Amino acid sequence: MDIIFSSVAQGLLWAILAIGVFMTYRVLDIADLSAEGTFPLGAAVGVSLIVQGVPPVAATILAMVAGMLAGLIAGILHTKMKIPALLTGILMLTGLYSVNLRVLANRANLSLAGHSTLMRTLQAAGVSRLASTAIVGAISIGLVVLILTWFFHTEVGLSLRATGNNEIMAEANSININLMKVLGYMLGNGLIALAGALIAQNNGYADVGMGTGTIVIGLASVIISEVLFRPKKIAWHLLVIAIGSILYRLVIDLVLTLGVQPQDLKLFSAIVLALVLWLPELKWLQGKEESRSVK
């Protein structure tokens, strides 16, 4: 039971990463690998600020801003310098590796032992460790879903969705598609860095290697949610991603209890994603309506 609750609580935090990945992968229709660099960036910035005495809330917000700046650079690489999305991601995650080491003061990891975190602030008020994770996760994901739902229905938000959906149509309607792509990169990477900062606080440390596999986790959550719920409205889409993220956590935690060794976990998560990507192709799973093709 505790394991399930723990998976749910952690899934809520990871859902923010999944929504960040959704932003570029689905909304913009760009496969952005920057996540592997911006996730640890968020963790490194958040943790090192807290260690330097910045209050956890401010440190978390600044970590998100750092992610948005990384997104800005990725966006410029892709639009102004016309570097293909895949290469842009590779450049970003390679470059950010050094940046993250610098942020961590040339150490591979940085502990939060003895420092306050969002979760510990709650624990100090008498909340259990697990519940504190769940509360921080629920509040964060709630805010993200609310704000993004509002944003996607504004004029700019609609222009962003149109750009990802049909560039030619967007341009023919005088939308600045490059600006929209940069904005999408910034929002996506901002959210991914936010997730990094929250998860690092929950774990109690930031590690320069913690980015490996983030894109797989994010994509798996997004696709599980789409296969299971076939969301149509954008608000619903964001919500079911959170559910997809929780389910993914459950699967991973389940296999860990079944005896899969932690060092084999990345391989396992890659296999899970491959299976999940394969799911929509299976005829017997397709309902009456067309299934959303996975790009």
Place this chain on the structure above:
Amino acid sequence: MTMLLSIENVNKAFGRGTIHENCVLRDFNLVLNTGDFVSVIGSNGTGKTTLMNCIAGSYGVDTGEIRLGDMVLNKQPARRRAKYIGRVFQNPSTGTASDLTIAENMAIAWRRGMRSGLGRSVDANLRATFRERLEFLGLGLEDRLDVPVRYLSGGQRQALSLLMATLRQPKLLLLDEHTASLDPNTSLQVMELTDRLVREYRQTTLMITHNMQNAIQYGNRLIMLHEGHVVADVSGAEKEELTVPLLVEMFRRQANGDLGLSDKVVLTA
């Protein structure tokens, strides 16, 4: 009559400087007056779509000048020109965003050329406006404002694209074989709709078509492109007298490369 669009000595080649150099528009000249509804015909690969792309700004031109009213368009990117130029593409899925609803697609067309902010993109007022405009189509789309466009048929999407392209009454409307992928019946419907919209707004329009009947029946002027030039330009009473067999004959001779000087004189006189 006032001049709206003027294309002067435009040259456009692809792959310039390579062995694949392909001069599509050669010292191209064309003038459209305000209110003109011009059909453009010409065989495959003569550069009709290229011409539209140059006007809309999807392609830059190598030399020459394109003006709209007293504005020089050459330096403006496509997204700026979109403020004045509405477009409908040959492929029904190009003109609309399939994951967005009908209302959202129209909201995007509604804000064409305007600055976007953080205001609500679709409000009750706009919905009423959109419903009214959709009624004009007579396809029942006014009751499906919140349906994603991907659930519409090609004909419905094309009608919607047309409505979106004319929603803010652009100075110039570009139609690129916009009925070509539709069945004969739907194609007729969309053509009738085009004619009604053009009349209602006195919309200056350039329409590419491979349908000789449509080229003759609609609009006040017909031009034929061949090898990067306008080889025929017919309007007024002369256009009234055009028949499909006559046009087909013109086409055939041109394809054989023997459109004589006398024919050109007759047709452009």
